[in-house]
Amino acid sequence: MPLTPYQIVVPIVCIILIVYAWNLALRKKKTILETLFWTMFWGLIAVIAFWPHVASYLSVLTGIADQENAASVTFIGILFFMVFYLIMRLEELEQRHAKLVREVALQRNDHHENNSSH
Amino acid sequence: MIIVIIPAFNEGKRVGDVVQSSLAHCDRVIVVDDGSTDDTAAVARRAGAEVISHSQNLGAGAATMTGIEAARRMRASVAVTIDADGQHSAEEIPLFLAPIKEGRADIVFANRFSRKNVIPLIRRLYNAVGNLITFLVSGLWVNDSQCGFKAFGPIALQDLDIRMSGFEFCTEIVREARQHRWRIIEVPTKVVYSEYTLAKGQSFANGVKTALKILLRSFLR
Numbered sequence: 604m605p606l607t608p609y610q611i612v613v614p615i616v617c618i619i620l621i622v623y624a625w626n627l628a629l630r631k632k633k634t635i636l637e638t639l640f641w642t643m644f645w646g647l648i649a650v651i652a653f654w655p656h657v658a659s660y661l662s663v664l665t666g667i668a669d670q671e672n673a674a675s676v677t678f679i680g681i682l683f684f685m686v687f688y689l690i691m692r693l694e695e696l697e698q699r700h701a702k703l704v705r706e707v708a709l710q711r712n713d714h715h716e717n718n719s720s721h
Numbered sequence: 722m723i724i725v726i727i728p729a730f731n732e733g734k735r736v737g738d739v740v741q742s743s744l745a746h747c748d749r750v751i752v753v754d755d756g757s758t759d760d761t762a763a764v765a766r767r768a769g770a771e772v773i774s775h776s777q778n779l780g781a782g783a784a785t786m787t788g789i790e791a792a793r794r795m796r797a798s799v800a801v802t803i804d805a806d807g808q809h810s811a812e813e814i815p816l817f818l819a820p821i822k823e824g825r826a827d828i829v830f831a832n833r834f835s836r837k838n839v840i841p842l843i844r845r846l847y848n849a850v851g852n853l854i855t856f857l858v859s860g861l862w863v864n865d866s867q868c869g870f871k872a873f874g875p876i877a878l879q880d881l882d883i884r885m886s887g888f889e890f891c892t893e894i895v896r897e898a899r900q901h902r903w904r905i906i907e908v909p910t911k912v913v914y915s916e917y918t919l920a921k922g923q924s925f926a927n928g929v930k931t932a933l934k935i936l937l938r939s940f941l942r
Binding site for chain 2: 634635636637661690697698699700704705707708709711712713716
């Protein structure tokens, strides 16, 4: 079976992401449950890329029967990813903000303690 | 050194009593005033607590983490967290300290449901949903995962890293316990729900928001 570049690149990227997820799990930054979820998710993407006919089973399940539908779903998927990415960035900013307010509060407290001990 | 941490937001009416009753069972009490607009900080200070004030309201999780960080800087060996609204009894703090002092636990959770407490049905429902979500994201079942009354031994106090700012932090602590393999003990506690504590508690909308945040954030870490 001749392989297209897509069928080579996508499974490699998926394998890297699965290894990364398990690396996080080993470093206790992800739970096994979440890692299994991501393994299944990226594994499915890789399987569909490698054996495209698997998607026909999915079309029965999802009702995506033609290319126009598939294109719409793909763009919805891209938009979903963008929203997800924005939420991630917001979360990061919220955490940085909390750390900043915390540090200011703790430093103010240290300063107050030093002054009262002198 | 044993330190009691009380995260507080607009709890001027209640925090004084909680500080005074806690002082009998620890070396120091830290009140983290989470951007209150009332006299919480002044009342807590008068009652004998050390007050650390957030310039803005961040949420219960962020306030608790500030207290934990302050306890570390004060070289505490054990930290106890307790709600500022007086729903928990500070007289029970020794029950939380015992398993840690005996070397049997790294973290002690309260369990309001293993004693005869008058708990409104809606609160029981919230807690059941909270426990279920906590189990799904952490893989660990805790009977009262959403209670703010907890004790952290030296290992847990050192390793704890709460990143969630709101009420989701209770679930995050269970998750941390699982990831760090802390030894857990649950202690039956009494709880007093009054009109005041019920009014201060989470609404249904807040509960849904918290649940969604937990699920979302569990995939972000």
